[in-house]
Amino acid sequence: MRTALVADGDLTARARILASAFDRFAARGYEGASLREIASNAGVSTALVTHHFGTKLALREECDARVARFIADKRDGATGAADVLGEVLGTYGPYLARMLGDGGEASAALFARLLEVARAMIDDGSASGWLRPSRDPEAQAATLVMLGVAPFLMIGPLTSWAGGADRALGRIAVPLAELYTHGLTTDDRLLAAVGLASEEAR
Known part of the structure; x- marks a missing residue:
């Protein structure tokens, strides 16, 4: 299970803070993780975290943006939709599982991004004959996301x-x-x- 959520070799303070935020949010949820804990886990001061990101909400928004960019980068490449969904879950599974369960607008936005990838996977698979279409493709996409995230829950x-x-x-x-x-x-x-x-x- 991958836990390195920043660019390989990126050891800057900002990168360590982001990696720590992914780790702590995944382990404790947004409400449970504190800036002090994130800072300590990253080996920096709380003041440096606020210098780079301002607030805990802004830090969470940057984590979500990283997930969104990861999905966009993979979709823009030659990777198929099924591979994209697998890579997203393999890289961000624990974080997604916890944050999707937290509820709220940010969780809904994350779910919408995963649902979009799952829809594309179903469309690609149905067109090629690799996947059996469902009577309810939208629910099929939601089910694939649910089953993908469930092991991390x-x-x-x-x-x-x-x-x-x-x-x-x-x-x-x-x-x-x-x-x-x-x-x-x-x-x-x-x-x-x-x-x-x-x-x-x-």
Whole structure:
């Protein structure tokens, strides 16, 4: 699981503050993380944090902007939408999981950006025949975002279960891939439960 959220080799105070903010916001949430804690984790003074960013809200906004730029850069490159979503979650998963759960306008904006990437992934996959389209593509996109973020919401118990965060994410990757590729059930009982089995039979 990647935790280096600044440019490789960038050891400036500003970069260390941003890396610390991503780490502390992911661990404690926006309300729980203090500027003093972020500064201490970065090895700088609180005054230097306020000098560079002003307020905790401005620091969070810069973190969100970094995520947005990462998505834009990947989308502008040759990377496919599926790869973009995977890279975004692999790089920023813990931060996104915590901040999406915090609620508010900033969380809604982050979710909207992820939803846009998921929509593009579904459009690309459906057009190429790689993905099965859903009756509700918008909900399908939201579900893909939810499933992508969910492991990071549960990283604590998953880490205890598997004996390490990277080991946990590696182990669940296999059944998730199986679920995405082959499905889970062998009959239509789940479709029947939501009233869709008869529709499938037509």
